[in-house]
Amino acid sequence: MLSKRLIVCLDVRAGKLAKSVKFVNTRDIGDPVIKAREYYEDGLDELVFYDITASSEKRNIMIDVVEEVAAQTFIPFSVGGGIRSVDDATRLRMAGAEKINVNSAAVKRPELIAECAYAIGSQSTVLSMDIRQVKESRTFPSGYEIVIDGGRTPMGIDAFVWSLKGEELGAGEVVVNSIDADGTRQGYEIKLxxxxxxxxxxxxxxxxxxxxxxxxxxxxTEGGADAALVASMVHFGEYTCRELKEYLHNRDVKVRMRY
Amino acid sequence: MLAIVDYDAGNLRSVQRACRKVGLTAEIVADPRLVESAERIIFPGVGAATSAVDTLKERGLDKALLSAFQKGTPILGICLGAQIILEHTEEDDRDCLGIVEGICTRFEPDDPTLKVPHMGWNGVEVTQPHPLLEGVENGDEFYFVHSYFPRPSHAGNVYAVTDYGTSFCSALGRKNLFATQFHLEKSGRFGLSVLSRFAHWDGCLTT
Known part of the structure; x- marks a missing residue:
């Protein structure tokens, strides 16, 4: 049977690894390629890179990071952040990313999901959603709202409805990212x-x-997720990927233990 | 020369990078003459079978692969490459290369929690020895992404199976052709070691 996956997320700003709390107070914490390789050798199942570079002229640096990571790690990895077109997606795919995460641009123009699915395949098209809890209402039957632009712009769209739409448009996987929980280290948003x-x-x-x-x-288990994404838990050396997987394995969650 | 067959099916450069990692110099080639004359061939691929089969035929690569197979060139298929070598795929009802007897069918798990595509790390069980699977232990995990799976007609062509609601063939072969449904280029050290054994494989089945 399939193993549950441990995924490490690396926020990359102008080629450097960064970490934010609730999407703000970002600080640089190292070289993403060196970190990626360290996690790969420690049994990580998958990597995600988010390009949080603010200025567009520095975005090409991300292509270099992706090529470097692809030459040194041999597990799947995806790249997200600022992907607005099939061209963006294809360039990152060619540089070596297995999957592409679309987020804000897909909320503004949902056809982007279908276009990416057609061009690079559903299996490589990931819909990433930034979500915050709101009061349940007619607009938000699930009680969760989609927020874009790195957590700054609420869109008035119900998160649950958007996830269904994403699948229908051809996304092969979704990332459920809780803005309320991000960086708090108090646990995932299980209900959502x-x-x-x-x-x-x-x-x-x-x-x-x-x-x-x-x-x-x-x-x-309770949350029904296929994969769990972590960042600060491993970036600051508090846990290793191996330790996290051993913990899960000891609690009878099937994870890949030999590599 | 090691030729990676280019038929616009997914990211061939990932395969090329993995080859480089194990010391193999591989060229991505779309010219059927170069495929036919290559010392060894990797036939990778992800995505839809339909456009893949069409492109193969348009470029004359189907005939080149068949001819290379007949003269004994070691060939390694990966993912879609492991499906197109069969006779037929149910994906858009397409006829394929027919090097191995059998068809490709879609996962239809009874258990609703089993999602399609089958995506992620799963274990393999080796059903008969093969030089390229030397050292692979039962339960070793590889990375999969697919909605259809190979169903060779003869058990003799099956080299490994994997469980996903049903036990399906995850590695198959015939003579100098070997193919894995899992992605060798994305399966960490275990995937790389199969690739590095392929670098020295003479196409014979005796180990």
Whole structure:
């Protein structure tokens, strides 16, 4: 049977690894290629790179990072952040990314999902959603709203409805990222993750809020997620990928233990 | 020369990079003459079978692959490459190369929690020895991304199976052709070691 996946997210700003809390207070914490390689050798299942470079002239640096990572790690990795067109997606694919994450641009223009699915395949098209909790209402039947532009712009779109639409348009996987939980280390948004995982027939990656191995266990069992994404837990050396997987393995979650 | 067959099916450069990592110099080639004369061939691919088969035929690469197979060139198929070598795929009802007898069918798991595509790391069980699978232990995990899977007609062509609601063939072969449904270029060290054994494989089945 399939193993649950451990995914490490690396936020990259102008070629440097960065980490934010609730999407702000970003600081640089190292070289993404060196980190990626370290995690790969430690048994990580998958990598995600988010390009959070603010200025467009520095965005080409990301292509170099992707090529370097592709030459040194041999597990799947995806790239997101600022992808607005099939051209952007194809360039990153050619540079070596297995999958492309679309986010804000897909909310503004949903056809982007279908266009990417057609050009690079559904299996390589990931819909990443930044979500915050709101009061349940007619506009937000699920009680969750889609927010874009790095958490700055609420869109008045129900998150659950958007996830269904994303699958219909051809996304091969979704990332459920809770803005409320991001960087808090208080645990994933279990209710939201479960709601989406139950409804979709494509894999769901839970993101935002991981602070202890127990949190990963919760979201992979109770939350129904196929993969758990972590960042600060491993970036600052508090846990290794191996330790997180051993914890899950010891609690009978099937994870890849030999590599 | 090692030729990676270019038929616009996915990211061939990932395969090329993995080859480089294990010391193999590989060229991505679309010219059927170069494929036919290559010392060894990798036939990768992801995505839809329909356009892949069409492009192969348009470029005359189907005939080149068949002819290379007949003269004993070691060939390694990966993912879509492991499907197109069969006779037929149910994906858009397409006839394929027919090097191995059998067809490709879609996953239809009874268990609703099993998602299609089958995407992620899963274990393999070796069903008969093969030089390229030497050292692979039962339960070793490889990376998969696919909605259809190979179903060779003869058990003799099956070299490994994987469980996903049903036990399906995840590695198959015939003579100098070997193919894996899993992505050798994305399966970490285990995938790289199969690739590095392919670098020295003479196409014979005796180990």
């Amino acid at each position: 993750t479960r709601m989406i995982a139950n409804a979709l027939s494509i894999p769901v990656i839970a993101s935002g809020g991981a602070g202890t191995p127990e949190h990963l266990y919760e979201v992979l």
